[in-house]
Amino acid sequence: MLTTKQSRLSALLIPILSVLLGFIFGALLMLLFGYNPIDAYQAMLMGVFNSPYFIGEAIRQATVLTFTGLGFAIAFKAGFFNIGIAGQLLVGWVAAIWVALSFPDLPRIILLTISIGAAIVAGAVWAGIAGTLRAYFGTSEVIVTIMLNYTALHLTNYIIRSVLTTGNTTDMVSENASLSVGWLTTLTQGSRINMGLFIAIIVVFLYWLFMTQTTAGFEVRAVGLNPDASTYAGMSAKRNIILSMLISGGLAGLGGAIHGLGTFGNLFTQSGLPSLGFNGIAVALLGLGNPVGIFFSSILFGVLDVGAGFMPNRAGVPDEMADIVIAAIIFFVGANYVIRLVLDKMKSNKTAEKGGE
Amino acid sequence: ACSGEDASDSSSEDTSTEDTGGETSESTDFSVAMVTDEGGVDDRSFNQSAWEGIEQWGKDNNLDEGTGYAYYQSDDSSDFVPNFNQALADGYDIIYGIGYLLLDSVNQVADQNPDQHFGIVDDISDRDNVVSLTFKDHQAAFLAGVAAAETTETGKVGFIGGIKGQVIDRFQTGFEAGVAHADDSVEVDVQYAESFNDAGIGQQIAAGMFSNGADIIYHAAGAVGNGVFTEARNRMESNGDDQLWVIGVDRDQEEEGNYDGGNLTLTSTLKEVGNAVVESTTQAIDEGFPGGETIAYGLEKGGVELVRGNISDDVWSSVEEARESVINGDIEVPEFTYSE
Amino acid sequence: MAQTERVIEMKGITKRFGEFKANDNINLNVEKGEIHALLGENGAGKSTLMNILSGLLEPTSGEIYVNGKKAKIDSPEKANQLGIGMVHQHFMLVDKFTVAENIMLGKEKHNYGFMDDEGAEKDVKDLSDRYGLTVDPSARIEDISVGMQQRAEILKTLFRGADILIFDEPTGVLTPQEIDELMDIMKKLTDEGKSIILITHKLDEIKKVADRCTVIRRGQSIDTVNVKNTSQQELADMMVGRSVSFKVDKIASVPQGPVLEIKNLTVKESRGLEAVKNIDLEVKAGEVLGIAGIDGNGQSELIQAITGLTKAESGTIKLDGKDITGEKPREVTETGLGHIPEDRHRHGLVLPMKLEENMTLQQYYQKPFSKNGLLNHGKIKEFAKKLIEEFDVRTQSEESTAASLSGGNQQKAIIAREISRNPALLIAAQPTRGLDVGAIEYIHKRLIEQRDNGKAVLLMSYELDEVMNVSDRIAVMYDGKIVAIVRADETSENELGLLMAGVSLEKAKKELAGKDIKAGTAGAAGAAGNAENDGKERATVANDETE
């Protein structure tokens, strides 16, 4: 019991220390270029935390990142590198807006359900292609998802212009397809925070439930760790490959729906793949694949992302600095072996001291 | 500000700021901010042009950056609305959204803040507290078409668009109309890169167009255009006998056209977003905010322009002629071909 | 022997892993030209000691003298320079490289950095001819037999000029024939003046080739004895630390109705060749059917077809009266099959998962471990604890990962999992590979217990000892066919050896009748036989229950 508690503590300690070290690294870099790191961080944090509006915005951003992060994580757990989260998010976004625009007058609960459902299906299908090819032909999911990213990008732009509208931006969806929650909007002084937050919390719980408490999750984990032994034990590796990619893509598609309906309420032509997809990878890594960890790391990313906007005007520091800090944080998460080593050394020194007394 | 020189140089001799500078130098309590689209403030396109205009206006009025004038940079489309709100919190009198991508965001914050004044560039908002500044890009493109048709030796010219859509369609329509106006035997080869980023695609399309006989390409495709210039430069450097030209967009792209042995930027169409923003600001100070209005900046208002560049004297006089006709209404330049 | 020189002298070697002492003040002397056996239970510290000698591990304390000179062996490179080479328990070969490339790696033959493949292959050929270690220098490791892989490993050390060779459990993966060849090779090497340290769990092998034997128990060196003057019994006693004198009693089997019925079964292997050719086979309730045969004669494919991992080409398989031909592994398992796979790391366990999860790998989806798709962690833990207790799996806790267990305990966990489901048919493929005598005997006992409970057991093993001791009937496979089915108590290793080489039963009987048994080492068949030690003298050790 004690040992598990201790390991849980160090599992918490590592991301926290990584975040600290990341900030310190950023500060050093800023000093090197003659910027004032204190001003910069103050601008970033105060910018967000001094205003309910920006807290709301940070959470809104975090909400979408939670979905993309979880999406990446489940594929990763099952042994796949789903680099196609961005494309799956995009097709989810398209599907949600398409459905919402097609049936503007349906009752809200129904319209939201089918819009979001369509997005999940779209994302799942998009990732499912890669999963199926992997399962039946052994085709590298890395290549297929990269290729499907670009395919999604071009198809999306085509659909917007040729199917949904003639311009670059679709109409706004009707009120019935809005995710906004009155009291939350009011509380955050009009931010775009939306019911995606609650969906995210539910999904975090469901993800945990699925992975640790269900037989299907057990299979996904087992197949991810040792497909041969899992096959021997009567699990279907093929089925689980496809299943985990479907869930992965479904989560990304759900993120697309929340982003589309919640953040924008419409869809517009994209010149590149949404960065939320790739940041989802970072979020998953910082969260160490744990759903609650992913949720909190999404919030950190949301704050950094929204707060970064304050740095140029209030501290004169280019907002690229925020990305550098994020990269540094992930670096330390990755190199946690060193952090662990130092922690262990400190611990053993302590116990040695105690023992000596 | 009809001259198509490098924007940062031209600011010192900018005529449009002179119009306003003398009268408004006292009104230091007025402040202006802009929110960029994803291109950022130094995109060497309309964001940069808008910012240079605002910056100059601020300096002329002895304002400080950060209180009297400011920009808010968007790295992602989801930054638009928060950036408006940041500008709102910082208390600017007018906040401009630069580029059609910001329309929905402007409308949204305009609804939430009915007493605040906003501007949108390149699109039209129907809100009462928003002034819409549009540009008759098709007029400048028309002149580019005239210049191209009159300059081509092969009777074939090309147009490369970025991502298909209304805005770029305006360029294409104007250009095609200009070509037809000058010489309807000249063919226009139209292609879209479906990207604003991948210069490699620009280079491939340009290679195809040149190989297929076009000798002038007009691009309206952002960074994809870099590849168009590269292909033209490569061809000119390996075989300088057959003159090829590129027509730049949004700002004077003369610099991009330098090659061993000359310059191949025939001309560039300009979009003087800075002028328009300053003009509408001045109007707001002097006559009250033109909320709900749409101000279309065309050739006549110096909102769009074609630079002289490397256009020959003969051709330039045809261009001048065409410009007169457009301004005085003899020629009505079509805006859209988009119909499907 | 007194005048021989000491090539290796390890003095007071201690190796700690954290708090744990894997080697505790061990002394070991090896003389020139001898084969020195190292004997000890699983986890006694043999591999650790040898890894220290070969420069892979650094001792916590202690000294090493090589040829009388004190040496600091801080890298494998250094060990090479000192003439020490090790043939590792898990081969250290690059599958995709050729034999020659593997042998040359690190000491490549090259012209200005460019590989001289032909020269290298010629050198390897010369070397292999010199020591009689037949290999194909240009063949890829992944395409050759385990025996040839091992010869490549040996050549690797010889190529580096090793005078002192360490063999860590070299026979565990070999066929009887190959084992015999290896013994000959070892003898030949010592004749050339090389010294050999041999780690093995097989006492008969020690008796057969070793000159002296050092016994290690729980990280400590117990004694070094002269093999000639010591019986297998004495060696076993020393190894375990107390007298072990009994053998598991095997009452005669009482076979009943058939549990497994195979008719006209043909199975193709992955490259599309027929590996199992039109086989008929029956295993009855209450009997252990052994399958003997040299590796690669279709045994693995036969098992894969029964378990549903490979589709049968033609024929039918019935389990407990139900036709399971073409069924998926899960259906087969549920019909009543337990399966201890050959490769426990790859197929038996999900190493990074908890032991408790591994223990329910076949049953997690059934009641009481789950209900409506939801796992019941309490029940899983309870079940795992029970099995750990019952099967004496040594682990810190049921929450430890399977990877943290020793090989023997990992195997016990698998056996616990499979037997606990009480399957009508238990297939045990190589169930005791690499395990010590204590563990082996325990596993054999459990298999026989299963039989005595009226279940059918199908045992596949390359070790004739094992097949003969545990089985009631033995089916011999050769070239994808069952060439004979004999009663275990009516056959001999020599007969089996001949059958395994493809000799027909009548012919084998005739041949054996005509010849003196002692001389029966002719050809491939003889490889299996060991006349001096016809299996009766086996030391059998009860499950080690101390501490």
Place this chain on the structure above:
Amino acid sequence: MDIVSLLQLIVSSSLVYAAPLIFTALGGTFSERSGVVNIGLEGIMVMGAFMSAIFNLSFYSTFGAMTPWLGLLAGGVIGILFSLIHAVATINLRADHIVSGTVINLAAPALAVFLTRAIYGAAQTGPLARSFGFSDIFLLEKIPVIGPIFFQNTSGPAYLGILVAIIAWVVLFKTRFGLRLRSVGEHPHAAETLGINVYLMKYSGVMISGFLGGIGGAIQAQAIHNEFGILTVAGQGFIAMAAMIFGKWNPLGAMGAAIFFGFAQSLARIGNYIPIIQDIPGVWLQVLPYLLTIIILVGVVGRSTAPKDLGNTFIRSK
């Protein structure tokens, strides 16, 4: 357009597009052959593009027409430096290779733009002093028919890439260094017991990938974009990674895959001048390169096997 000029057009525009991909995919091959997954290729390309642009602008007055070629070296060197982050993280600090690669991809664009701002006061450098231009391949250009199609007015860097691919193949499969590098990617513990310095080999693999990836970025900047900005490298690193896998971790395969990708793009862009292809709707032509890659991968190439120890952290026994 006559058939010869059409072919010339297709060949040269395929090669132009492929050139950066060839180098970067070759880089990835070296890294992964040594057992280190490198999804950071994209970031390495960004740094290479950035550095070559600075070099090009700063040293044109000194080196003249040689500048872009030397710029490749500049890009390669910064690529090496940047790849060291990946090497230290994955080899010494035992970081997950994907995590570390993600760090590279996050950090590189931010850092490069940050530095560009610091140096040029804007997010882009502006046009470079000198770009690659077309090259004629010495002597080969004189071959009738073939010469004009393949070797005249074509991409110099692409042919350099082809040459480097052949060299890389020789290095990887015919030299002592290559054997050792591959052994480390397949079975590092075996290599260790034979006295091979596993860390050194892995460092070599990653640093070569940095060098070649940096060159890939430098080509992207100096042969195509003619400037450095955030859009200069936009996904090419990922495509190169796909090419590496497509090519089954074989330098010649990776090169072939990169050229194939350039060809598919070219077909999509030049399709308008080719009968039949002309009639395919635009959107399909745009997604053609991507779908074609998937189809060929599934139908023809089949499953590819990565180096056996790819992605694992090597922990020295002791």
